[in-house]
Amino acid sequence: MLVLTRELMRRLCAHLEAGYPREACGMLIGNMNGAPPHMHKIARDVYLAPNVWSVENEHEGQRNRYLIAPDDYVRADSEATRRGLDIIGFFHSHPDHPARPSETDREYALPVISFVIVSVQQGRAGDVRSWVLRDDRSAFDEEPLTVIDGTVPAALR
Numbered sequence: 001m002l003v004l005t006r007e008l009m010r011r012l013c014a015h016l017e018a019g020y021p022r023e024a025c026g027m028l029i030g031n032m033n034g035a036p037p038h039m040h041k042i043a044r045d046v047y048l049a050p051n052v053w054s055v056e057n058e059h060e061g062q063r064n065r066y067l068i069a070p071d072d073y074v075r076a077d078s079e080a081t082r083r084g085l086d087i088i089g090f091f092h093s094h095p096d097h098p099a100r101p102s103e104t105d106r107e108y109a110l111p112v113i114s115f116v117i118v119s120v121q122q123g124r125a126g127d128v129r130s131w132v133l134r135d136d137r138s139a140f141d142e143e144p145l146t147v148i149d150g151t152v153p154a155a156l157r
């Protein structure tokens with residue numbers, strides 16, 4: 001299960017809407033408790049990253065690809081470490097497409113952490129779903145996503 005506050009969800013969606021009609025992306029910083037498949041991930045912050053796909057791959061369209069620069073990953077990771085947290089997931093948009101992982105998403109995914117996909121239809125964030133890669137990398141399984149108001153309850157910390 002992945003838990004996000006409404007405020008984090010708002011910031012995440014605003015970033016992805018701003019990137020429309022291109023894919024936009026970022027990372028979730030927080031805590032992971034327990035072991036798969038009964039893992040609880042609590043997001044504490046979002047790292048809004050630029051999609052650098054067009055810069056590094058000018059011959060291909062950015063619309064349906066995203067790439068987080070290694071520098072941004074390192075920055076998010078050290079920010080997380082400084083706060084005693086981890087990178088618990090990645091998020092990206094699917095402009096005018098459903099919030100389901102593509103074949104490319106599966107190829108580049110990592111196990112354990114969450115892959116949140118937001119369907120951005122005509123510039124508006126819609127369906128939000130979270131996915132976790134199977135250990136054998138054969139497919140993603142959907143992970144329950146809970147959005148809560150206010151602060152994270154003590155029971156989930």
Ligand SMILES: [Zn+2]
Nearest residue numbers: 094101102105
């Ligand atoms: Zn994707």
